[in-house]
Amino acid sequence: MGVTTLVLDVxxxxxxxxxxxxxxxxxxxxxxxxxxxxxxHAISVNDTLGPGLILLGLACRATHSWEILVKLGLIxxxxxxxxxxxxxxxxxxxxxxxxxxxxxxxxxGGPPSTP
Amino acid sequence: xxxxxxxxxxxxxxxxxxGLVRLRDLFAATMLLSLFSLLSAGLFIVMDxxxxxxxxxxxxxxxxxxxxxxxxxxxxxxxxxxRREVELVPLMVVLVVGGALVWGTLxxxxxxxxxxxxxxxxxxxxxxxxxxxxxxxxxxxxSILASYRGYDTFGEATVIFTAAVGALMLLGxxxxxxxxxxGSVLQxxxxxxxxxxxxxxMQPKELHLNRILEVATKSLVPFIMMFGLYVQFHGxxxxxxxxxxxxxxxxxxxxxxxxxxxxPAQRVLPxxxxxxxxxxxxxxxGAIGLWTMVLGGNFLEYGVLSxxxxxxxxxxxxxxxxxxxxxxxxxMLALFFLFAGRGFxxxxxxx
Numbered sequence: 001m002g003v004t005t006l007v008l009d010v011x012x013x014x015x016x017x018x019x020x021x022x023x024x025x026x027x028x029x030x031x032x033x034x035x036x037x038x039x040x041h042a043i044s045v046n047d048t049l050g051p052g053l054i055l056l057g058l059a060c061r062a063t064h065s066w067e068i069l070v071k072l073g074l075i076x077x078x079x080x081x082x083x084x085x086x087x088x089x090x091x092x093x094x095x096x097x098x099x100x101x102x103x104x105x106x107x108x109g110g111p112p113s114t115p
Numbered sequence: 116x117x118x119x120x121x122x123x124x125x126x127x128x129x130x131x132x133x134g135l136v137r138l139r140d141l142f143a144a145t146m147l148l149s150l151f152s153l154l155s156a157g158l159f160i161v162m163d164x165x166x167x168x169x170x171x172x173x174x175x176x177x178x179x180x181x182x183x184x185x186x187x188x189x190x191x192x193x194x195x196x197x198r199r200e201v202e203l204v205p206l207m208v209v210l211v212v213g214g215a216l217v218w219g220t221l222x223x224x225x226x227x228x229x230x231x232x233x234x235x236x237x238x239x240x241x242x243x244x245x246x247x248x249x250x251x252x253x254x255x256x257x258s259i260l261a262s263y264r265g266y267d268t269f270g271e272a273t274v275i276f277t278a279a280v281g282a283l284m285l286l287g288x289x290x291x292x293x294x295x296x297x298g299s300v301l302q303x304x305x306x307x308x309x310x311x312x313x314x315x316x317m318q319p320k321e322l323h324l325n326r327i328l329e330v331a332t333k334s335l336v337p338f339i340m341m342f343g344l345y346v347q348f349h350g351x352x353x354x355x356x357x358x359x360x361x362x363x364x365x366x367x368x369x370x371x372x373x374x375x376x377x378x379p380a381q382r383v384l385p386x387x388x389x390x391x392x393x394x395x396x397x398x399x400x401g402a403i404g405l406w407t408m409v410l411g412g413n414f415l416e417y418g419v420l421s422x423x424x425x426x427x428x429x430x431x432x433x434x435x436x437x438x439x440x441x442x443x444x445x446x447m448l449a450l451f452f453l454f455a456g457r458g459f460x461x462x463x464x465x466x
Contacts, residue, residue: 078338085331 012060019053044087124158139194145183152176165354166256173362185454251425252351261432265415276397279446332374339367357436361443369451389449396442
């Protein structure tokens with residue numbers, strides 16, 4: 001095994017682990033964060049970053065075939081568009097159906113929410 | 116022979132199913148159903164049944180979720196709370212039937228058993244060993260689906276066609292007037308005015324509330340359709356075929372309709388055209404079968420369609436898959452427009 005292959009293998013493994021960690025953090029965020037907007041904030045970032053890292057990691061380990069690399073690149077491009085846009089649509093739908101962020105409610109003198 | 120991925124997927128499937136039973140919020144239940152389908156698709160991938168996985172992901176997680184959401188927009192969002200008292204007779208029926216089903220599974224071969232009847236059957240052997248010489252399509256699933264069992268597939272296409280006709284008769288009735296809005300809607304600036312019509316008091320800058328979605332949709336829909344065509348015409352060589360392609364194609368149009376409203380989408384594919392297309396697919400399938408009989412073969416014996424039997428098979432499979440794709444896409448879109456036309460994302464939708 002050449003040095004390049006070894007380095008790529010290790011880097012790919014690290015990227016995969018980092019991507020998994022980011023996605024795990026998103027899962028913990030859904031569970032721990034208090035409100036819809038804080039949750040979607042955490043998810044929208046991690047849901048784009050995590051798969052991106054994983055795809056990069058997979059690409060590092062698939063350098064022997066340019067076809068796989070192209071496919072991974074296409075998936076990455078697709079996720080880069082759809083991830084943020086779907087989070088945006090979700091948040092906007094929630095806001096327009098009347099769910100207000102907490103800080104707004106406090107500023108307008110609504111019922112004080114527990115910090 | 117279970118590995119960790121299988122166990123995890125099955126575990127999540129069971130959890131999702133339990134959650135589905137307990138949920139009263141139908142919106143959340145729809146999302147869970149979509150998740151259920153996605154997990155099933157994952158399981159099919161693990162089992163190397165890629166064709167089925169694509170179908171499950173496209174139909175279960177994609178378009179059926181959209182149809183359910185469209186239905187939810189018409190009906191209520193929450194299920195009625197069930198009565199609390201225990202009904203004895205239904206409980207007994209459920210227990211007996213459920214017990215019989217579990218008892219039945221005991222007779223089934225183990226998961227991944229190489230000696231399962233479906234593995235050792237002479238038909239399986241025949242398909243695996245001979246299909247390359249008899250049919251020639253590298254993807255054996257397509258050979259079986261479109262050629263060996265073309266008659267079954269014809270039946271499936273007819274079933275879908277019949278279901279759509281039934282739904283159209285039940286729900287369609289007279290074409291709703293807004294489905295063929297003419298005049299003002301056809302003007303290029305009208306979409307904005309439609310958007311503003313329901314919200315006159317809104318600030319002008321808020322008229323483009325969905326601009327991000329519009330841009331993303333516009334850039335994605337061509338690729339979705341391209342992918343649909345790829346799945347359609349690459350079905351001989353890789354996973355895919357008419358069913359999957361039809362659904363993917365319909366999803367692209369439905370996505371466009373969700374973001375831009377029903378009217379622009381129906382200007383491209385008016386209901387009348389869809390009704391013609393969903394009949395055309397089945398007609399094409401049957402016509403190919405009859406044409407092979409005219410040429411001296413059996414019903415759907417594609418070998419006689421061209422000079423060499425393999426070339427004939429290739430042509431026949433291509434045409435039959437195209438027929439299935441046309442029918443499926445038209446049926447899915449007709450159903451979507453039918454539900455959506457009843458107040459889901461029509462032009463008078465609040466924006």
